[in-house]
Amino acid sequence: xxxxxxxxxxxxxxxxxxxxxxxxxxxxxxxxxxxxxxxxxxxxxxxxxxxxxxxxxxxxxxxxxxxxxxxxxxxxxxxxxxxxxxxxxxxxxxxxxxxxxxxxxxxxxxxxxxx
Numbered sequence: 001x002x003x004x005x006x007x008x009x010x011x012x013x014x015x016x017x018x019x020x021x022x023x024x025x026x027x028x029x030x031x032x033x034x035x036x037x038x039x040x041x042x043x044x045x046x047x048x049x050x051x052x053x054x055x056x057x058x059x060x061x062x063x064x065x066x067x068x069x070x071x072x073x074x075x076x077x078x079x080x081x082x083x084x085x086x087x088x089x090x091x092x093x094x095x096x097x098x099x100x101x102x103x104x105x106x107x108x109x110x111x112x113x114x115x
Contacts, residue, residue, distance in 0.1 A: 002027045002104040004095045009109030012085055016113070020080040022095030022106055033098045034071055034078040038091035038111075045094070049080060053099075063089075085113045 008020040020036070033052045039045040049069035051057045057069055068081040078095065090113050095106040 002029075002032065002097045002102070004097060004104055004106035006093065006095050006106045006109040009093060009111045011112045011114065013115050014085060014087060014113055016085050017081070017083045018085065018111060020082070020093055020095075020109060020111070022078045022080075024076045024078070024097060029076040029097075030073040031099055032102075034069070035096040035098060036069060036078075036080045037094045037096055038089075039094070039108075040088075040091040043091075048093070051078065082111070085111075087113045089113050 002024055003026045005023045006020060008018060012018050031053055033050060035050040036048045037045050038048050047060060048063055049059045049067055051069045051071055059067060066084045071078040090111060092108040092110050094108045097104045
């Protein structure tokens, strides 16, 4: 069992930055692939960034060059650094921990990009 708690969301102006954090507890954090998803009103949940247990990363085309996913296995925490934010980045952001046979979600944190 893995418990995930996101933090770091908020209101930011276009062009600004935020760093989301996802603290995990309850299992072997380093064994999981960690992902960030987002869901805007009326839209389906979409994958934003992912990091495999071995460190390989991939990003949605819409955030490449602006967002960076990282993890600190010693702190059981995954981060999403978001730069050059745009109004279309506004969404609830969810942390996900995945391995074969297990799939866990956090409660989400709201990110609003608006002037």
